[in-house]
Amino acid sequence: MSEMRIKTMAEMAANGEKPDVLFWVGCAGSFDDRAIKITRSLVKLLNAADVNFAVLGTEETCTGDPAKRAGNEFLFQMQAMQNIEVLNAYEVDKIVTACPHCMNTIGNEYPGLGGNYTVYHHTEYLQMLIDEGKLTVEGGEYKGKRITFHDPCYLGRGNGVYEAPRTLLSQFENELVEMNRCKANAMCCGAGGAQMFKESEKGDKEVFVERTEEAISENPDIIATGCPFCNTMLTDGVKHFNKEKEIEVLDISEIIKPVKK
Amino acid sequence: MGIENVIFIIILAAAIFMFVKSIRRISYNINLGRDFSFTDDSGIRWKTMAKVALGQSKMTARPVAGILHFIVYAGFILINIEVVEILIDGVFGSHRILSISGDFYNFLIGFFDVLAFAILLSCIIFLIRRNVIKIDRFQRPELKGWPFLDANMILVFEVVLMSAILIMNAADLKLQSLDVIGYHHVGSFPIASFLVGVLPDSEAALIAIERSMWWVHIIGILIFLNYVPFSKHFHILLAFPNTYYSNLKKKGELDNLESVTYEVRLMMDPNADPFAAPAPDAAPPEKFGVEDVSDLYWKSIMDAYTCTECGRCSDVCPANQTGKLLSPRKVMMDVRDRAEELGAYKRKNGVDNVDDKKLLGDYILEDEIWACTTCNACTEACPVNNDPLKVIIDIRRFLVMEQSKIPSELAMTFTNMENNGAPWQFSPTDRLNWKDES
Numbered sequence: 001m002s003e004m005r006i007k008t009m010a011e012m013a014a015n016g017e018k019p020d021v022l023f024w025v026g027c028a029g030s031f032d033d034r035a036i037k038i039t040r041s042l043v044k045l046l047n048a049a050d051v052n053f054a055v056l057g058t059e060e061t062c063t064g065d066p067a068k069r070a071g072n073e074f075l076f077q078m079q080a081m082q083n084i085e086v087l088n089a090y091e092v093d094k095i096v097t098a099c100p101h102c103m104n105t106i107g108n109e110y111p112g113l114g115g116n117y118t119v120y121h122h123t124e125y126l127q128m129l130i131d132e133g134k135l136t137v138e139g140g141e142y143k144g145k146r147i148t149f150h151d152p153c154y155l156g157r158g159n160g161v162y163e164a165p166r167t168l169l170s171q172f173e174n175e176l177v178e179m180n181r182c183k184a185n186a187m188c189c190g191a192g193g194a195q196m197f198k199e200s201e202k203g204d205k206e207v208f209v210e211r212t213e214e215a216i217s218e219n220p221d222i223i224a225t226g227c228p229f230c231n232t233m234l235t236d237g238v239k240h241f242n243k244e245k246e247i248e249v250l251d252i253s254e255i256i257k258p259v260k261k
Numbered sequence: 262m263g264i265e266n267v268i269f270i271i272i273l274a275a276a277i278f279m280f281v282k283s284i285r286r287i288s289y290n291i292n293l294g295r296d297f298s299f300t301d302d303s304g305i306r307w308k309t310m311a312k313v314a315l316g317q318s319k320m321t322a323r324p325v326a327g328i329l330h331f332i333v334y335a336g337f338i339l340i341n342i343e344v345v346e347i348l349i350d351g352v353f354g355s356h357r358i359l360s361i362s363g364d365f366y367n368f369l370i371g372f373f374d375v376l377a378f379a380i381l382l383s384c385i386i387f388l389i390r391r392n393v394i395k396i397d398r399f400q401r402p403e404l405k406g407w408p409f410l411d412a413n414m415i416l417v418f419e420v421v422l423m424s425a426i427l428i429m430n431a432a433d434l435k436l437q438s439l440d441v442i443g444y445h446h447v448g449s450f451p452i453a454s455f456l457v458g459v460l461p462d463s464e465a466a467l468i469a470i471e472r473s474m475w476w477v478h479i480i481g482i483l484i485f486l487n488y489v490p491f492s493k494h495f496h497i498l499l500a501f502p503n504t505y506y507s508n509l510k511k512k513g514e515l516d517n518l519e520s521v522t523y524e525v526r527l528m529m530d531p532n533a534d535p536f537a538a539p540a541p542d543a544a545p546p547e548k549f550g551v552e553d554v555s556d557l558y559w560k561s562i563m564d565a566y567t568c569t570e571c572g573r574c575s576d577v578c579p580a581n582q583t584g585k586l587l588s589p590r591k592v593m594m595d596v597r598d599r600a601e602e603l604g605a606y607k608r609k610n611g612v613d614n615v616d617d618k619k620l621l622g623d624y625i626l627e628d629e630i631w632a633c634t635t636c637n638a639c640t641e642a643c644p645v646n647n648d649p650l651k652v653i654i655d656i657r658r659f660l661v662m663e664q665s666k667i668p669s670e671l672a673m674t675f676t677n678m679e680n681n682g683a684p685w686q687f688s689p690t691d692r693l694n695w696k697d698e699s
């Protein structure tokens with residue numbers, strides 16, 4: 001069952017099919033080696049639940065989030081309009097994505113430019129599948145581990161999703177420990193606002209070091225996230241403290257395993 | 262009506278006149294900003310105001326400061342009921358005119374007596390926090406000088422006002438017990454009664470104390486009223502409209518610039534003739550982003566005038582916490598200070614004239630602007646729902662779209678996005694390769 005079943009929108013359209021949901025992979029999910037693993041884990045979960053989904057494949061392009069947040073509204077809107085044109089042509093109405101930045105941009109900023117879709121973060125979507133009985137998951141090797149969840153800014157404060165990730169994480173006798181700064185008070189990993197793509201300004205500490213330090217102080221086996229950029233930052237942070245042997249940084253979709261039917 | 266009352270009326274009129282003038286100054290400065298259409302959702306807006314401004318809902322995140330502030334805030338509003346009486350007494354020469362309401366009045370005065378003491382105590386604790394314990398968020402660079410003094414002055418003001426009430430009450434009580442004419446038996450003074458012992462026994466001295474404390478209190482309030490519009494303390498008024506006009510959207514959402522939408526549509530429309538004359542109803546070419554306060558929406562300037570300088574925003578700002586130059590509190594203070602400066606200049610030299618300073622460069626520096634991660638911790642923490650992030654993004658827009666001043670790595674990112682549809686240098690044709698890797 002490790003074989004993945006993935007169709008593109010174009011393939012489906014050619015066969016006159018329409019998916020129930022579009023999986024928006026995002027740039028990190030498509031190109032970043034670490035994030036690709038997250039993408040593949042999510043596909044396995046979607047497959048296990050027999051979700052009729054498609055991806056845009058080469059028709060997908062950056063949502064424009066980093067450009068917008070770096071002040072390049074032109075570039076953002078060009079990207080947005082390109083994407084909206086493609087999405088509307090395929091009559092997409094539901095989107096799931098593993099990237100809170102894509103989720104935020106498509107869900108909140110595209111409507112004003114003519115793109116209206118219901119957008120789910122993958123944790124929300126997976127929780128729905130479980131609630132509907134379509135997906136059964138287990139903790140597998142991560143069962144019973146001590147986990148601390150880092151709220152991505154654009155998932156938590158940005159869009160008010162705090163519970164879905166926690167519900168998903170607390171069902172395999174895992175020990176979920178909260179950092180001092182969590183949920184609405186969570187501290188940023190340092191990647192947002194296009195910081196991911198530039199050197200940080202002069203200061204006395206890196207943001208990701210500060211945040212990882214806080215996570216490590218909870219003595220977790222796993223630092224869980226729901227954002228490919230947070231994942232990169234916290235992974236760097238764990239390396240910074242030479243803790244990569246003791247602590248794994250994982251996306252939630254990598255922690256829960258589908259139960260084979 | 263005696264000479265005392267005439268003097269009182271003149272002082273009162275002058276105080277109101279000056280206060281109105283200050284309000285007009287601030288309203289002029291806020292209106293330096295650009296117009297903005299708000300979604301009208303007035304139901305939600307009133308609720309937000311009731312919760313955040315009236316109910317202080319965001320102050321509880323820091324319980325000690327939250328409770329102390331609640332005492333001072335609620336106490337201040339309630340004690341102003343007594344000011345109504347003071348005003349009537351002042352104008353008509355009556356003494357404790359509202360005491361005709363009998364038992365309820367006695368209860369109220371007793372309650373105010375306790376309240377005055379609670380406020381006094383809270384302000385003293387606040388002073389200790391700032392000056393003795395030296396709580397970190399009050400020691401940052403942007404608070405050096407005037408802002409630090411301002412905060413202390415307000416607290417000292419309140420200490421003086423509340424002490425005046427208590428001493429006045431104590432003198433009144435003693436005069437009552439001596440059955441002095443004019444001081445009928447009214448009120449109850451649970452706290453002030455402790456002070457009776459230290460007061461002199463002479464009737465004349467007691468009357469002098471009672472009268473002078475009455476004057477200190479009311480003149481103090483009038484001075485306070487006229488001080489507030491020059492202070493961060495103006496938040497006691499602006500917090501209400503400012504929370505009414507709160508951003509009601511998801512915090513993650515940034516506004517789409519309409520002027521850009523217009524141009525992008527034109528560029529993407531294959532039928533558009535790039536050399537065609539602009540449509541006659543097209544808006545005049547607009548400056549993109551914000552360089553000076555007059556480019557901001559007025560709401561951002563109102564934010565700045567509402568800012569309490571509490572530093573909750575900077576205290577949770579990841580950039581500020583890690584020693585970067587950025588401090589969202591400073592951003593807000595800079596907007597206000599620049600609005601004051603530009604407003605004063607325009608009122609003096611005419612609306613169409615501008616001085617040679619700018620918000621960007623003379624107040625806020627590029628290094629501050631580029632340190633922001635757009636994490637929204639500041640907007641979440643702000644007790645009056647300010648949005649420093651909005652100002653930061655708008656300035657970035659000016660830097661990038663008007664001045665092409667971009668950190669070089671970001672310029673690369675933009676190029677990649679334009680050419681490859683991804684912030685990194687990958688070919689768009691490889692977008693689905695993840696399917697086959699493992």
Ligand code: SF4
Pocket residue numbers: 574577578579580581587588589632633634635636637638639640649650653
């Ligand atoms: S949004 Fe920017 S200014 Fe506000 S707290 Fe985050 S990094 Fe600081």
Ligand code: SF4
Pocket residue numbers: 567568569570571572573574575589590593642643644645646647649
């Ligand atoms: S912006 Fe808000 S949180 Fe920041 S100092 Fe001003 S009032 Fe406090």
